[in-house]
Amino acid sequence: MTINILFLSITVKIRKVNPEEAAHQSKVEELYQKNRDQQISIRRLMR
Numbered sequence: 001m002t003i004n005i006l007f008l009s010i011t012v013k014i015r016k017v018n019p020e021e022a023a024h025q026s027k028v029e030e031l032y033q034k035n036r037d038q039q040i041s042i043r044r045l046m047r
Contacts, residue, residue: 017025
C-alpha cells in the first residue's frame with residue numbers, strides 16, 4: 001500500500017491600490033453595470 005501526501009501552502013499578499021487604479025476600477029465597474037442593465041432591458045423588450 002502506498003500513501004501519497006502533497007503539502008501545499010498558499011501565500012496571499014495584500015496589494016496596495018493607488019488612487020488612479022481605484023478610480024479606473026470604479027469607472028470599469030460603473031460601465032460594466034450600465035452595460036449589464038442595458039442588456040437586461042433589451043432582453044425584456046424581446047420577450
